[in-house]
Amino acid sequence: MASQLVAGNSAVVVGALYAGCDCFFGYPITPASEILHEASRYFPKLGRKFVQAESEEAAINMVYGAATAGHRVLAASSGPGMSLKQEGITYIAGAELPCVIVDICRAGPGLGNIGPEQSDYNQACKGGGHGCYNNIVLAPGSVQEMCDFATRSFELAFKYRNPVVVLADGVLGHMVEPLQFPEVAVQPTIDTTWAVAGRAETRGNLVTSISLNFDDLERHNYRLQEKYQRIKENEVLWEGYKLEDADVVLVSYGISSRIARSAVDAARKEGIKAGLFRPITLFPFPEKEIRQLADRGCKFISVEMSNGQMREDIRLASGCKPVELVCRYGGNLINIDQTMEKIREVA
Amino acid sequence: MAAKEKLIGGHPGLYAEFPRKGGSAQTATHYCPGCGHGILHKLIGEAMADLGIQDRCVVISPVGCAVFAYYYLDSGNVQAAHGRAPAIATGISRAEDNAIVIAYQGDGDLASIGLNETIQAANRGEKLAVFFINNTVYGMTGGQMAPTTLIGEVTATTPAGRDPRDQGYPIHISEILDTLKAPVFIERASLSDIEHIRKARRAVRKALEIQRDKKGYAFVELLSPCPTILRMDTAAITRFINEQMELEFPLKRFRDKSNEAEPIVRQESDFSRESLDRIFGCEDSVCVEFKKDPEFVPKGVKIAGFGGQGVLSLGLALAQAAFGCGRFVSWYPDYGPEQRGGTSNCSVIVSGEPIGSPVVDHPDVLVAFNRPSLEKFAPSVKKGGVILYDSLAGQFQAPEGVRVISVPATEIATDKGAHMAANTAMFGALMQTGKLGLPREAYGNAFRVTFAKKPKLIPKNLEILEAGAQAVKVLEMSARK
Numbered sequence: 001m002a003s004q005l006v007a008g009n010s011a012v013v014v015g016a017l018y019a020g021c022d023c024f025f026g027y028p029i030t031p032a033s034e035i036l037h038e039a040s041r042y043f044p045k046l047g048r049k050f051v052q053a054e055s056e057e058a059a060i061n062m063v064y065g066a067a068t069a070g071h072r073v074l075a076a077s078s079g080p081g082m083s084l085k086q087e088g089i090t091y092i093a094g095a096e097l098p099c100v101i102v103d104i105c106r107a108g109p110g111l112g113n114i115g116p117e118q119s120d121y122n123q124a125c126k127g128g129g130h131g132c133y134n135n136i137v138l139a140p141g142s143v144q145e146m147c148d149f150a151t152r153s154f155e156l157a158f159k160y161r162n163p164v165v166v167l168a169d170g171v172l173g174h175m176v177e178p179l180q181f182p183e184v185a186v187q188p189t190i191d192t193t194w195a196v197a198g199r200a201e202t203r204g205n206l207v208t209s210i211s212l213n214f215d216d217l218e219r220h221n222y223r224l225q226e227k228y229q230r231i232k233e234n235e236v237l238w239e240g241y242k243l244e245d246a247d248v249v250l251v252s253y254g255i256s257s258r259i260a261r262s263a264v265d266a267a268r269k270e271g272i273k274a275g276l277f278r279p280i281t282l283f284p285f286p287e288k289e290i291r292q293l294a295d296r297g298c299k300f301i302s303v304e305m306s307n308g309q310m311r312e313d314i315r316l317a318s319g320c321k322p323v324e325l326v327c328r329y330g331g332n333l334i335n336i337d338q339t340m341e342k343i344r345e346v347a
Numbered sequence: 348m349a350a351k352e353k354l355i356g357g358h359p360g361l362y363a364e365f366p367r368k369g370g371s372a373q374t375a376t377h378y379c380p381g382c383g384h385g386i387l388h389k390l391i392g393e394a395m396a397d398l399g400i401q402d403r404c405v406v407i408s409p410v411g412c413a414v415f416a417y418y419y420l421d422s423g424n425v426q427a428a429h430g431r432a433p434a435i436a437t438g439i440s441r442a443e444d445n446a447i448v449i450a451y452q453g454d455g456d457l458a459s460i461g462l463n464e465t466i467q468a469a470n471r472g473e474k475l476a477v478f479f480i481n482n483t484v485y486g487m488t489g490g491q492m493a494p495t496t497l498i499g500e501v502t503a504t505t506p507a508g509r510d511p512r513d514q515g516y517p518i519h520i521s522e523i524l525d526t527l528k529a530p531v532f533i534e535r536a537s538l539s540d541i542e543h544i545r546k547a548r549r550a551v552r553k554a555l556e557i558q559r560d561k562k563g564y565a566f567v568e569l570l571s572p573c574p575t576i577l578r579m580d581t582a583a584i585t586r587f588i589n590e591q592m593e594l595e596f597p598l599k600r601f602r603d604k605s606n607e608a609e610p611i612v613r614q615e616s617d618f619s620r621e622s623l624d625r626i627f628g629c630e631d632s633v634c635v636e637f638k639k640d641p642e643f644v645p646k647g648v649k650i651a652g653f654g655g656q657g658v659l660s661l662g663l664a665l666a667q668a669a670f671g672c673g674r675f676v677s678w679y680p681d682y683g684p685e686q687r688g689g690t691s692n693c694s695v696i697v698s699g700e701p702i703g704s705p706v707v708d709h710p711d712v713l714v715a716f717n718r719p720s721l722e723k724f725a726p727s728v729k730k731g732g733v734i735l736y737d738s739l740a741g742q743f744q745a746p747e748g749v750r751v752i753s754v755p756a757t758e759i760a761t762d763k764g765a766h767m768a769a770n771t772a773m774f775g776a777l778m779q780t781g782k783l784g785l786p787r788e789a790y791g792n793a794f795r796v797t798f799a800k801k802p803k804l805i806p807k808n809l810e811i812l813e814a815g816a817q818a819v820k821v822l823e824m825s826a827r828k
């Protein structure tokens with residue numbers, strides 16, 4: 001298996017191309033721009049389609065268009081750009097189109113700065129645009145996963161005809177780690193039962209999110225909610241580290257989970273039975289598993305670079321048990337010392 | 348106005364009946380009598396049918412009164428967010444080379460909220476036909492001012508008439524697009540009466556012929572009656588268009604480059620594994636086996652200096668050296684406000700096990716290329732750690748329990764005629780310390796990858812690497828004496 005040292009943002013493009021992604025539409029924004037650069041370099045080499053759009057709104061609507069035509073399509077952005085994309089994403093969710101959007105989260109609110117944060121959690125996991133909908137949200141924790149989750153994301157996007165957000169951050173985007181290249185190159189096909197591709201077979205099809213009749217739209221919403229329920233039942237992913245005998249459970253995703261993992265090791269050295277629970281899907285959130293840990297009497301600490309956005313989900317899943325928070329803002333990373341302090345306090 | 352609907356079901360290019368519309372009148376549209384949308388639907392339908400292109404056509408319904416164009420036009424159909432049709436069209440057209448994409452838009456949609464998308468798609472010369480209904484108002488939302496509203500025209504939001512001192516002047520979209528190079532065809536026509544419709548029909552057809560032949564961007568603006576919102580009868584609205592609108596928006600074929608324009612043919616997508624492996628250089632890349640080695644004590648390295656001193660590339664070379672030996676490794680360029688001040692730093696971790704945090708807070712080894720970096724990071728170095736710094740930074744008092752080595756890195760590199768390669772000399776010094784538990788040859792081997800694009804530079808860098816190592820060796824020997 002070929003391996004190279006690769007940055008997270010490059011790994012996204014590698015993964016997408018092996019996953020049969022045909023189109024990329026983007027707009028520059030730090031710290032996601034390398035995805036755009038790499039896409040501009042590699043997509044055309046394979047005759048695949050790349051456009052630097054005039055804005056994130058245009059980019060997400062180009063995504064809407066290529067997805068309408070049944071193709072595998074990728075977009076990538078960060079904070080301010082993700083906010084602009086929300087209009088397009090709710091239309092994509094409403095029209096039930098598949099696509100993958102990578103969010104290399106930066107610090108906010110507003111223009112904030114280009115340092116890492118995980119403050120787009122709510123925007124990604126709770127809808128983000130208007131109306132009742134959910135994205136499927138995957139949170140990679142390594143360069144390898146930045147690549148591997150592309151394949152998984154496209155599978156989920158097409159299985160459920162739903163937008164998938166890969167929620168990463170500036171550290172994961174820029175850090176370099178060994179990457180084992182994918183072994184399989186996906187050969188995508190177009191599902192002519194729903195796509196509108198300018199072909200005879202798809203002429204009778206319609207992609208829309210409008211439904212004037214109240215009862216029709218209510219039925220559509222019920223159907224969407226049933227779909228999200230199926231996703232919750234079937235697609236939860238998580239990873240545990242030293243959970244078996246843990247009294248204190250750090251819950252953490254993405255780059256913070258790496259720091260939390262180091263903190264677990266440090267705590268174990270001090271004789272504290274700490275463990276790490278890493279949600280890999282943030283929607284669907286691993287509710288049952290958190291509940292089991294809560295029932296076992298575990299104490300929770302949410303380790304996230306945001307104001308406890310994920311903590312709310314842990315609290316709900318645990319049956320409203322208290323959940324402590326370790327956080328940093330503004331581009332600063334959580335450090336091990338700070339996490340250790342909280343672990344000692346809770347243990 | 349009495350809601351007597353106009354019958355158009357069964358017209359060429361339109362569905363015979365309109366089941367998507369629901370309700371009882373299955374061959375009637377939802378448009379008001381006398382509305383220009385119904386007329387334009389017919390013209391587009393006819394042209395699609397005549398040209399035999401319905402299978403290839405994808406019509407994009409806008410936000411506006413034509414939001415349900417898909418009830419009627421017998422082609423592939425998609426509905427867009429307000430103003431975004433040209434972007435959606437771009438997506439479809441790029442993905443499906445053979446598709447004929449039609450964006451159907453009103454003046455609020457195209458000239459106000461979607462103006463950027465309009466201009467940019469035209470400027471890219473997308474393979475796209477845009478049909479632009481200019482009726483001077485926002486029809487669907489109750490007759491507010493549009494960018495095209497005439498001076499003095501009363502609308503729901505200009506009750507005293509449009510006042511240019513407050514609301515500016517009507518925007519001329521065809522004229523604006525005519526400043527761009529890429530469009531193949533631009534025409535302004537009118538749907539006011541039979542005479543005008545005949546001309547409009549030709550323009551619509553032309554725009555679709557251009558699409559059939561894949562020649563690029565075609566734009567047709569249509570001055571269009573909205574008798575309901577403008578509260579006019581047929582005669583009055585016809586007069587309004589012919590006399591007032593035409594004065595502001597003269598009818599004109601602005602451009603027709605359809606004869607010269609070459610077809611735009613996009614390459615087919617290649618999904619083969621062979622091509623992927625080729626473009627990513629997988630054949631040449633190593634197959635590294637990562638062996639877990641819990642015995643190996645993980646090492647954290649911090650490298651810092653001014654931008655341009657090769658801080659980040661030294662880090663990558665080190666990561667490459669460790670990677671080549673099957674060690675787990677991470678490289679991370681630290682963010683921070685100081686980046687703006689011209690300094691940069693990165694963290695490298697070499698480990699025998701999967702790495703947790705990629706950030707090095709307490710380095711085992713600090714490599715500092717300048718005085719500020721040295722002073723900033725030296726206090727964070729672990730007891731028993733090593734600091735390598737460029738001799739140019741001057742004398743430096745070692746923190747307790749830390750070994751400090753002054754490396755004449757810049758001097759060495761300059762002597763060898765490559766002042767930019769001080770980082771390579773430092774790399775050699777790092778090799779000589781043996782502090783990272785990597786075999787000597789790993790360092791030089793890293794150049795094969797880091798200089799893959801400039802292999803000519805490898806011999807010189809190997810020389811500087813050894814010179815850097817030699818400098819530390821000499822220091823070590825003199826220390827032993």
Ligand SMILES: Cc1ncc(C[n+]2csc(CCOP(=O)(O)OP(=O)(O)O)c2C)c(N)n1
Nearest residue numbers: 410411412429453454455456484485486487
């Ligand atoms: C983002 C957004 N803003 C506002 C609206 C409300 N809206 C619906 S139709 C319309 C005006 C459309 O006017 P125009 O493009 O002139 O088309 P017409 O109805 O005159 O054919 C507006 C503002 C919307 N649907 N979406």
